[in-house]
Amino acid sequence: MKYALKRILMLLVTMLIVSFLTFAAFALISGDPAEAMLGTEATPEQLAALRHELGLDRPFLTRYIAWLAGFFTGDLGTSIRYRQPVWELIAPKLEVTLCLCLVSFVIITAVSIPLAIWSYRWVGGAFDWLRTAFNQLCMAVPPFFTGILISWLFGILLRLFVPGDFPGLHANFGRALVHLFFAAVCLCIPRCAMTVRMMRSTVIGEMQKAYVRTAISRGNDRRAVLTRHVLKNSLTATVTFLGQTMAELVGGSVVVEQVFGIPGLGRLLVASISTRDYPVVQTVVVILAFWVVLAGTLADLINQRIDPRLRLGGDA
Amino acid sequence: MKKRINGYLLAGLIITGILLLMTLVGVFYTPCDPNAMSMGEKFLSPRAAHLFGTDNFGRDIFSRVLKGSGTTLAIALATVAIGAVAGTLVGAATGYFGGIVDDTLMRLNDALTAFPSILLALLVISIVGPGKYNVVLALGIVFIPSFARVTRTAFAGLRDVNYITSARLMGASHFRIMAAHMLPNTLRVLLPAITIGFNNAVLAEASMSFLGIGVTPPDASLGYMLSEAQGMFSRAPWYALCTGGVIALLVFGAGLIGEGLQKIDREVA
Amino acid sequence: MKKRILAVILLLGMLTTLLAACGSKGANPEKRREANEIVIGIPQDFDSLDPDHMTAAGTKEVMFNVYEGLVKPTSDGNIVPAVASDVNVSSDGLTYTFTLRQGVKFHNGDTVDMQDVLFSLKRRMSEDDAAAHLAALDIIADVNGQGDTLTITLSEPSGEFLAYMMNVFIIPAEYEESAVSMGTGPFKVVSHTAQDSLVLERFDDYWGTAAKVAKVTCKIIEKADALVRGLQSGALDMVSHMTYAQTSQLKKESFHVEEGSMNLVQALYLNNSVKPFDDVRVRQALCYAIDKQGIIDLAFDGYGTPLGTSMFPSFAKYYDASLTDYYPHNEDKARELLKEAGYPNGFEMTITVPSNYQPHVDTAQVIVEQLKKVGVTATILPVEWNSWLSDVYGKSEFQSTITGLTSDNMTARKLLERFNTKAGNNFTKYNNSDYDELYAQAVSCTDDARQVELYQQMERNLTENAANVYIQDMADLVALRAGLEGLTFYPLYAVDLSTLYWG
Secondary structure, eight states: OOOHHHHHHHHHHHHHHHHHHHHHHHHHSOOOOHHHHHGGOOHHHHHHHHHHHHTSSSSHHHHHHHHHHHHHTTTOBBOTOOOOOHHHHHHHHHHHHHHHHHHHHHHHHHHHHHHHHHHHHTTTTHHHHHHHOOOOOOOHHHHHHHHHHHHHIIIIOOOOOOOOOOOTTOOOHHHHHHHHHHHHHHHHHHHHHHHHHHHHHHHHHHSSSEEEHHHTTTOOOOHIIIIIIHHTTHHHHHHHHHHHHHHHHHHHHHHHHHHHHHSHHHHHHHHHHHOOOOHHHHHHHHHHHHHHHHHHHHHHHHHHHTTTTTHSSOOO | OOOOOOOOHHHHHHHHHHHHHHHHHHHHHOOSSSOOOOOGGTTOOOOOSSSSOTTTOOHHHHHHHHHHHHHHHHHHHHHHHHHHHEEEEHHHHHHHHHHHHHHHHHHHHHHHHHHHHHHHHHHHHHOOSSSSHHHHHHHHHHHHHHHHHHHHHHHHHTTHHHHHHHHHHTTOOOIIIIIIHHHHHHHHHHHHHHHHHHHHHHHHHHHHHTTOOSOOOTSOOOHHHHHHHGTTTOOHHHHHHHHHHHHHHHHHHHHHHHHHHHHHHHHOO | HHHHHHHHHHHHHHHHHHHHHHTSOOOOHHHHHHHHHEEESSOOOSOOTTTOOOOOHHHHHHHTTOOOOOOOEEESSSSESSSSSEEEOTTTTTEEEEEOOOTTTTTTTOOOOHHHHHHHHHHHHOOTTTTTTOGGGGEEEEEEEETTEEEESSSOOOOHHHHHHHTTTTOOOOTTTTSSSSOSSSSSEEEEEETTTTEEEEEOSSSOOOOOSSSSEEEEOOOOOHHHHHHHHHSSSEEEEEOOOHHHOTTTTTTEEEEEEOOOEEEEEEOTTTTTSSSSSHHHHHHHHHHHHHHHHHHHHTTTTOOOSSSSSTTTTTGGGHHHHHHHHOHHHHHHHHHTTTTTTTOOOEEETTOHHHHHHHHHHHHHHHHHHHTTEEEEEEEOOOHIIIIIIOOOOOSSSEEEEOOOSSOHHHGGGGGGGTTTTOOOOOOOOHHHHHHHHHHHHHOHHHHHHHHHHHHHHHHHHHHHHHHHOOOOEEEEETTTEOOOSSSOOOOTTTTTTEE
């Protein structure tokens, strides 16, 4: 319990640093929302008046503290570009990105864990090198390139989904899910390969340990040892890795959303950075960072449940 | 265990070696001027005169790939160098000293890790602007935390090992202990981290180019060319396939080397 | 084990069937044709639906269908009455009398009255709302609205006043309280989802010729190649502002491509206040060194009209075609001029380019190659659009830049005023007293023929002094699905959706 509390405290501190860093970054970027809004027609007087209206002429720290105070009282501010409450703007995008990550996560666990176990049976076999090579190859292709190939093959040639027409989760859930599925596939290919590779090397490492050799030499069946002991012991590493995967997926979705035209957080973020819509950027960054930290924390907490040894050590 | 030829390492070294050689040649000689445009030679499919065909300006893609892989390699290596050196310094300090140094630096490290990597790169580029050197800077920063974490764990593990304690008792300075005694022992974990880092750098550079925050023309990197090529996919598929193929080979080769290193590591252990 | 593999294969097979079943119900051009709907692809989101707050050209061109002023433009470049039925200008050019058209309705069904018109006008005149303030209206001395007659008195005559009135869109007096954006145009806004889509529906009570299609969805897709895939997949029916490289990827039997012009002046704009561009000989040398037609051929597949000054052919009245070849491509002459100016071995320069505009980036790449031949080493410096606005356009912190400048109200003044020394947006820091003198005369001139003459003299002045290296008016390639007809081009940045129909 104490450990959980400590983790949560650390999480808060991290989030605070993240939000401050983002805010500071925005103070350094050239160009501000007033210029973005007025475009090429702007006169210096107009710019000054608009900056005042938006509160951009206040000192940096005052603005940060005001934002922070707002954040903690549940007021995320108003998007400068859309003149719409930030939360209203973000909520539907968050939904889509969460769905995309969830679909990807399900695919990754459903594909890579059985694949890893299956591939372990072939360690040292004749075609082992082929599988390793294939695995490496999956990791070597940039996701946006796979994305383009996938939209070509499944979207335009086979017409399984319509690139450029994401129907919206509420409008047509089934079709939206299909669209997300293909986007998820190109996020998953390298990640699955990594998971398989990681699990394989953990299992191989585990198999070389003394207790396994003892168990086998006592006449236990290799497969039974594998499923009963080895897999259980390599579970913690897998959970940690899946936690990281969850975090990485969010970053990857930024690119994939562009390729598949999915209106998610990543696209909103990229556009908001370029229009200097900092209330939106600020909130999206905090949400993404929270997601990443949360995934790590959850993985740790789950691991403590699985492996009692970790409960004593504290920071493992 | 019987000493066998390490197939992965060998294959990886061969692939990477060939690519490196071609890149090196590309620095001094390319079949055509990589930036020379030609009205009559737009979108030519691969042929003897243009091995990879030509692009929308009639430029020879093969020559551009040779030059581009130079840029990509330079970016990836510089990035990994920044990440590894800075990360190792941070990791060594936190792992060795522990306490308050550890707490402060690791919180900052956590905060950096909390940014999805592409987002962090996006923010850095927004501040410093696009361009070759800024991409290196942005990716370098992105890569520091992972190296820091790896080294920290290794250093923390070694801190209380007997020979380190003895060295300390003999009056060796902190710096000497870290540099002469601990660092060589962490190479085992650092080397695979470096190959993975290299791969991530190549792929991240490609993603950044795709988002329009990568290197700037006419400096063609492989990632920039690929993102340019995908806009003309149905007009000139060879452009995307050739550049994409070279990126994949580059990462594939380094991946195999990493695999080989890991295998050696296992066999030693 | 074998059973398990079999199970996995079965599962995959089922999944694929399911996907195929769901997917095939997707967007279908045939269905849209039956329902009389179209979907167009837009490369950037709408910055604001408020007519007085929208600044992005991409927003204005679509909202052209939603909002109207008292007067509006026609496709041949004239200004005709819209919400007003009649306009009278007094002989001294100081008094404008507008008569409101009877029975013009807002999208919610309310009739437009004088109160609405006064509100709309005052909103743009007032300085309270900085974004809405239209500086060109500062010359208004008095506004008087009674019954159906609106009288505007100016403090000084202006030949372009009506053109600026096109951008005073008529909105309801209770606009700021209402949640929806509404005007009097042929289409009404149904919904806008940030970064996803804008849905427009035909306004059946429109006072003029009603639109032909019932519904238009604008899909926002930032990536150019994703737009092309959207057309190919059947998600989109029309995309404007494409390049030849993109349209050539579309199947000829499924799409037709219409060619108009973008109505902008694409040029290598030079910062006239920094070395070496403060020397007219250097600027002229660049003009000789850069081959406009070469750029158009290489980067634009031959589509585009070469220009020689800050004016494009759509403004036929003002356009002086003889200036286009004032500096024929001549590398020897360029080298000679450079030598005279003290740069026998050339020099190094930077070209700042807004990185999100691929055509400008492409142009820059060709220019770098062309300048290499006369010994000038140019480096491309791509910046984000916002940094461009701030640093290049706002603070003139640049050496040279490539961009396209437009006139959003069909006036020559809009294109030419930014080169007068006193102009707040004189980002090229062009400094020429003759030019300033001509400009002062031109804006207060009410005699049309004389004004045209003055503007042409200004154009010549820009060309002779090589203020910038003028390149072209870019071609506007619009891809339409086969059967979608009726596209009309305007001499300003606008897409008229009301004339489109499924043939």
